[in-house]
Amino acid sequence: MLDLRWIRESPEALDRALGRRGEPPAAARVGALDAERRACQTRFQECRQRRNALSREIGRAKAAGEPADELIAEVSRLKDGERDAEEAERKAAAELDALLEGMPNPPDEDVPDGTDEAGNVELSRTGARPEFDFAPKDHVELGEALGLMDFERAAFLSGARFVVLRGALARLERALAQFMLDVHTEEFGYEEVSPPTLVRSPALFGTGQLPKFEQDLFRTDTGHWLIPTAEVPLTNMAGGRILAEEELPLRFTAFTPCYRSEAGSAGRDTRGMIRQHQFQKVELVSVAHPDASAGEHERMTRAAEAILERLELPWRRVILCTGDMGAAARKTYDLEVWLPGQGAYREISSCSNCGDYQARRMNARFRPSGSKATRFVHTLNGSGLALGRALIALLENGQQADGSVVLPPAIRPYMGGCERLE
RNA sequence: GGAUGGGUGGCAGAGCGGUUGAAUGCACCGGUCUUGAAAACCGGCGUGGGCACAAGUCCACCGCGGGUUCGAAUCCCGCCCCAUCCGCCA
Numbered sequence: 001m002l003d004l005r006w007i008r009e010s011p012e013a014l015d016r017a018l019g020r021r022g023e024p025p026a027a028a029r030v031g032a033l034d035a036e037r038r039a040c041q042t043r044f045q046e047c048r049q050r051r052n053a054l055s056r057e058i059g060r061a062k063a064a065g066e067p068a069d070e071l072i073a074e075v076s077r078l079k080d081g082e083r084d085a086e087e088a089e090r091k092a093a094a095e096l097d098a099l100l101e102g103m104p105n106p107p108d109e110d111v112p113d114g115t116d117e118a119g120n121v122e123l124s125r126t127g128a129r130p131e132f133d134f135a136p137k138d139h140v141e142l143g144e145a146l147g148l149m150d151f152e153r154a155a156f157l158s159g160a161r162f163v164v165l166r167g168a169l170a171r172l173e174r175a176l177a178q179f180m181l182d183v184h185t186e187e188f189g190y191e192e193v194s195p196p197t198l199v200r201s202p203a204l205f206g207t208g209q210l211p212k213f214e215q216d217l218f219r220t221d222t223g224h225w226l227i228p229t230a231e232v233p234l235t236n237m238a239g240g241r242i243l244a245e246e247e248l249p250l251r252f253t254a255f256t257p258c259y260r261s262e263a264g265s266a267g268r269d270t271r272g273m274i275r276q277h278q279f280q281k282v283e284l285v286s287v288a289h290p291d292a293s294a295g296e297h298e299r300m301t302r303a304a305e306a307i308l309e310r311l312e313l314p315w316r317r318v319i320l321c322t323g324d325m326g327a328a329a330r331k332t333y334d335l336e337v338w339l340p341g342q343g344a345y346r347e348i349s350s351c352s353n354c355g356d357y358q359a360r361r362m363n364a365r366f367r368p369s370g371s372k373a374t375r376f377v378h379t380l381n382g383s384g385l386a387l388g389r390a391l392i393a394l395l396e397n398g399q400q401a402d403g404s405v406v407l408p409p410a411i412r413p414y415m416g417g418c419e420r421l422e
Numbered sequence: 423g424g425a426u427g428g429g430u431g432g433c434a435g436a437g438c439g440g441u442u443g444a445a446u447g448c449a450c451c452g453g454u455c456u457u458g459a460a461a462a463c464c465g466g467c468g469u470g471g472g473c474a475c476a477a478g479u480c481c482a483c484c485g486c487g488g489g490u491u492c493g494a495a496u497c498c499c500g501c502c503c504c505a506u507c508c509g510c511c512a
Binding site: 038041042044045046048049051052054055056057058059060062063068071072073074075076200242367370371372374 | 432440441450451467468469471472473480481482492493503
């Protein structure tokens with residue numbers, strides 16, 4: 001949600017921001033609706049003011065025992081005009097709100113311009129890619145050969161885009177979650193949270209998934225939505241609240257399942273575990289002071305990178321261009337892990353600074369100490385990391401010629417000392 | 423699922439249909455007192471918006487939406503949410 005006052009002051013900045021996002025200019029329309037709304041409001045308020053004054057006079061007349069019929073008749077005559085003005089105001093306001101609610105967050109100045117993922121810019125590469133003296137397999141081959149990954153059973157149970165993990169692989173997923181949570185809570189100061197994974201509409205409106213991206217979500221017949229990411233409940237921890245300045249930053253981490261309908265992704269990543277309707281993820285969320293959010297963004301991204309580092313996985317950091325960023329984000333780093341079976345880097349974490357965009361939508365504020373006014377907080381979220389993809393990365397990078405998989409030392413304590421899947 | 427009770431300012435909590443935007447307390451801000459702090463006392467203190475250069479002034483907001491009325495936080499209807507009890511259940 002954008003700040004109407006900001007648009008009023010610098011409409012050209014809005015159109016520039018929208019242009020960078022590949023959206024048509026809207027400042028003129030916003031300005032017109034805003035002016036319309038204000039004109040109607042003024043008209044309405046003048047009517048109402050007259051009516052209020054007359055009503056007060058009626059009260060006084062009645063109290064004094066004087067007749068008030070004449071005044072009452074006059075008030076009745078005023079009503080139609082008032083109703084029209086109010087109706088017109090409401091219409092303009094509704095259209096204006098819908099317009100503002102649908103607009104994406106203006107990108108940060110240092111976000112590169114671009115229309116799609118081809119415009120993303122690689123910032124760094126870390127970790128050595130493994131060298132194989134055989135043709136590396138992908139995780140599907142590896143997992144199925146080990147008898148630990150079963151897509152057929154999953155299809156039998158749930159259809160396409162699901163998987164059944166068994167034995168050591170099921171345990172590996174749990175081990176990874178445990179490992180990530182430990183690092184984030186013990187070393188980066190995140191508070192572990194176990195949130196609901198069914199939420200109501202306002203929570204999803206707050207983070208920006210609703211109303212625009214309803215088709216990406218699953219919904220229950222009780223009207224609840226299955227969360228597409230723990231960003232939703234964690235960020236909403238601050239929703240509707242007025243925090244004390246000293247409470248900032250809030251740092252939350254959670255391990256939850258995530259549900260996505262993948263409505264628009266037919267035919268993409270249909271093989272394996274890359275893109276599923278359901279996957280597990282350890283999420284990071286920070287609620288920060290506006291002056292501190294840029295630094296918090298770097299810090300959060302490093303926390304996610306720390307996981308990759310300890311799992312000895314090769315990755316690169318990419319900054320998303322204006323055309324590839326989510327609507328709520330003002331700046332996003334993607335971490336992409338190397339997958340030998342795909343011969344490509346694939347997203348395993350996405351860390352975004354949303355500025356005050358979500359905070360406005362969910363009314364998340366803080367009170368600067370000594371001030372009576374409130375300000376919107378900044379919200380940030382990042383994967384720390386997606387578990388399915390981390391698991392894939394371990395399989396494909398740790399694979400041996402015989403089809404077994406060597407696990408990195410960092411995860412072994414969580415696997416009861418197990419060093420190798422075979 | 424059934425039955426009650428309830429949703430008012432940052433929080434707690436009043437509010438006969440007519441200057442109630444709303445008592446009171448806490449918190450907060452300023453001041454007096456004090457070597458300093460606390461206490462006590464005095465004063466201030468909701469949000470959003472329109473108009474105005476401004477002082478200011480006006481409008482809206484007591485969960486949400488309708489209705490009754492000249493006038494609604496207060497009466498009526500619908501919806502949402504919360505709490506408690508019962509039933510069911512991991």
